[in-house]
Amino acid sequence: MKFLITALALLGLTTLGGAIGKPSIILIYADDLGYGDLSCYGAKHIKTPHCDRVAKEGMRFTDAHSPSAVCSPSRYATLTGRYAWRTWMRNWVLLEHMPLLVETERLTLPKMLKSQGYLTGCIGKWHLGWGSKINPDFSKEVSPGPLEIGFDHFFGPAFSHNSSLKLQNFVRDRSIVGLRNGEDIENPSVQKRLARKFEDTAIDLSSEAVSFIRKNRDKPFFLYYPTTNIHFPITPNKRFQGKSDAGRYGDFVVEFDWAVGEVLRTLDELDLAKETLLIVTSDNGGRPDPKGMGKKGHNPNAPLRGTKRQIWEGGHRVPMMVRWPGKVKPGSTSAETVCHTDLITSLASYFDYPLPTNAAEDGYDILPVLFGQEQKTPLREATVHHSVNGMFALRKGKWKLIEGDTDGDFRPRNKAWKESAKLPKRNPVTGKFEPFLYDILDFDQENPVFRLYDLEKDPKESTDLAAKFPDKVNELRELLNRYRSSGRSTPLPNYKKPK
Structure with missing residues (x-):
């Protein structure tokens, strides 16, 4: 038994509640x-x-x-x-x-x-x-x-x-x-x-x-x-x-x-x-x-x-x-x-x-x-990235797709910003807060510009490849949309990854 526990520990297969x-x-x-x-x-x-x-x-x-x-x-x-x-x-x-x-x-x-x-x-x-x-x-x-x-x-x-x-x-x-x-x-x-x-x-x-x-x-x-x-x-x-x-x-x-x-x-x-x-x-x-x-x-x-x-x-x-x-x-x-x-x-x-x-x-x-x-x-x-003003990006393997044409940072606080900076409100039926945007989105959400980078060859994100690989853009765009609409980006619990 002691040998089995030691072997499992070396393999990283024991649980916190186990013998170790x-x-x-x-x-x-x-x-x-x-x-x-x-x-x-x-x-x-x-x-x-x-x-x-x-x-x-x-x-x-x-x-x-x-x-x-x-x-x-x-x-x-x-x-x-x-x-x-x-x-x-x-x-x-x-x-x-x-x-x-x-x-x-x-x-x-x-x-x-x-x-x-x-x-x-x-x-x-x-x-x-x-x-x-x-x-x-x-x-x-x-x-x-x-x-x-x-x-x-x-x-x-x-x-x-x-x-x-x-x-x-x-x-x-x-x-x-x-x-x-x-x-x-x-x-x-x-x-x-x-x-x-x-x-x-x-x-x-x-x-x-x-x-x-x-x-x-x-x-x-x-x-x-x-x-x-x-x-x-x-x-x-x-x-x-x-x-x-x-x-x-x-x-x-x-x-x-x-x-x-x-x-x-x-x-x-x-x-x-x-x-x-x-x-x-x-x-x-x-x-x-x-x-x-x-x-x-x-x-x-x-x-x-x-x-x-x-x-x-x-x-x-x-x-x-x-x-x-x-x-x-x-x-x-x-x-x-x-x-x-x-x-x-x-x-x-x-x-x-x-x-x-x-x-x-x-x-x-x-x-x-x-x-x-x-x-x-x-x-x-894949992994979803998110900036301060709400811009999304999706990383899958070596590819990174950015939805939007800015850096995702916030912008100077002008009158329009102050108008947008209202307090979140509760839904009178559910009692929960409604979705709330505190900052202005400075990119077109309806028809966003997509940028694509190969981080393996271009870790500094200097060359946009979206025009060269439109199929990859569409693939990652669909995956990002699925993650946002489905409520999760991971398989359901108890999912067994195929060997």
Whole structure:
């Protein structure tokens, strides 16, 4: 029996509930960390030894994608396995006054892990909305929020690193930290007293993350750790200033790398490294900071075209490293196309957890890649990309089809934009929010222009091949339309892939 368990473990065929036990799981989700920001991905002016260590001791992906080119949609999709454009939020990101985007009845990654006996925590940037109505009252406990979608504990900024003074504070579970009974968070003097220091935020979050690991060392835990680095404002703590050759931006990346190192150090100290699955990745591509990049020309998304928010590869192809001792081969590299929506499906597969048909509609099982099993064909049929203003692209194999003739970025906020920026409304019958477009679509949706790129030969997306391969354009266009209309892009659960 012992021999059988060992053999199965080597093949990656045991389940988390099996004889080898349940590893703790840590997902470090950087904010705006670009494909070219880490030295293990080619950065020359920034040294990131701790992220490099994760890559050296695990698998580094060269074709991993965030579900969106911006924050909120990627976070929704990562926790649910479902693209966020299927919700009422059809473009842009959530603003401070908007309600919780994740449906409380939906299966999420933390809910699934709780069902397997895990203690779950979210420490870091939330940016998925609070409450069930517009303008939630933060002067008292606010729900639904992180705890209602499966987390046992939450600590972090309610919104983002660039919060207004009203939410430039920390929330623990459902309440603003330090807010006294009877105080009104709308009061400017209260806001100033509770405001966190931007330059100390990463250190404060790291302390909480380390504390969470220490406190729960004797039980399986899931720590979702969405950092505020590298999102603007670029505010590295003094101890990290001047630590890179890429200006304050590079120093902010160094600070993020330090936070990764604190997790690694804690796991080593507690002898938990061998029992922990660690994933380090980013919610979208990098956002160049012209005033803080230094004089040596660091490109956050090198060698890709485009930046955060855009439909180009630089908007959504991101660094991703997975360390899983005994499962993932150290120092390995994968060119498999994967997406963050695959995380929940892969862990469900590892648990042998039966996913319902209304869950993880856009996630694939990537365990075969992680476990080093040879793949003759891509695991994913195709992957949908989405920009800040709602532009779509579809990736299938080496081909990428873009629906529209712009970069998918938002445009200057003129009067027309202000007219379009109305609040989402509830359907009086269903009680759910109606589909909502926050930004102007600056391309023709009725008769869109399609662009086609061969990423194998043209990774910088410089040569449009749509006119040369019209049949391929039609094939990918039909597949994209099917994905959008059918409600899912993956086979139904229990589907057995033909050998």
